[in-house]
Amino acid sequence: SFIHHMKGHKERPPYQxxxxxxxxxxxxxxxxxxxxxxxxxxYQCRFCTFFSLYFASMVRHxxxxxxxxxxxxxxCQVAFTSTSGLERHRRTHAETETPFVCKECNETFKTSNHLxxxxxxxxxxxxxxxxxxxxxxxxxxxxxxxxxELHIRTHTGEKPYGCPVCQKKFRTSSHLKRHRLTHLNVGHxxxxxxxxxxxxxxxxxxxxRIHTGEKPFQCGQCSLAFRTSSHLKRHWLTH
Numbered sequence: 709s710f711i712h713h714m715k716g717h718k719e720r721p722p723y724q725x726x727x728x729x730x731x732x733x734x735x736x737x738x739x740x741x742x743x744x745x746x747x748x749x750x751y752q753c754r755f756c757t758f759f760s761l762y763f764a765s766m767v768r769h770x771x772x773x774x775x776x777x778x779x780x781x782x783x784c785q786v787a788f789t790s791t792s793g794l795e796r797h798r799r800t801h802a803e804t805e806t807p808f809v810c811k812e813c814n815e816t817f818k819t820s821n822h823l824x825x826x827x828x829x830x831x832x833x834x835x836x837x838x839x840x841x842x843x844x845x846x847x848x849x850x851x852x853x854x855x856x857e858l859h860i861r862t863h864t865g866e867k868p869y870g871c872p873v874c875q876k877k878f879r880t881s882s883h884l885k886r887h888r889l890t891h892l893n894v895g896h897x898x899x900x901x902x903x904x905x906x907x908x909x910x911x912x913x914x915x916x917r918i919h920t921g922e923k924p925f926q927c928g929q930c931s932l933a934f935r936t937s938s939h940l941k942r943h944w945l946t947h
């Protein structure tokens with residue numbers, strides 16, 4: 709039919725399995741799928757094709773199909789499928805509970821995310837520059853508090869994300885996801901210098917600049933150069 713024909717022109721999801729026709733919009737889903745090819749034990753949803761290395765993740769997912777909401781608010785009896793949903797709901801009952809305070813104007817907020825967004829409204833020293841969170845160990849600065857928290861791990865050595873296969877630990881969940889590809893015997897883009905793996909050639913191209921020292925993105929105000937455009941944009945905030 710015409711409708712079936714037009715569907716063939718739609719862009720496929722960005723993550724494609726190199727061994728079959730499976731594709732998805734999430735790297736996490738692709739990783740779980742590739743573990744199935746590699747023969748690892750997976751927990752599969754009995755209602756759809758979703759599966760996970762972790763039983764708890766599969767159970768949480770199954771609530772989408774069953775409608776189960778095992779987490780109940782003790783104040784109003786509204787139920788939720790996850791503990792995170794319940795925690796967000798509980799804040800609606802705490803009208804006076806606003807523990808996050810803006811250092812510039814003393815306005816209070818219920819969540820750190822709301823405070824971060826509000827902080828960007830302020831200017832620094834009368835200039836058109838957003839409020840920055842500064843690392844106490846080096847010159848790194850960012851407008852997003854969560855970015856600073858990740859950066860601080862480079863100084864503390866904290867690596868909270870562990871690989872379930874080899875127990876190797878990483879600073880960020882994205883680094884762990886990239887590492888998990890090394891356990892899969894599939895065709896992907898691999899760095900010959902250090903073993904870094906990725907499913908996208910563009911990611912490998914960016915990574916290789918670590919070894920070559922190439923920094924094609926230059927600041928027009930101070931001539932400092934950077935490997936990526938995102939690093940350059942972050943640097944602009946310091947001017």
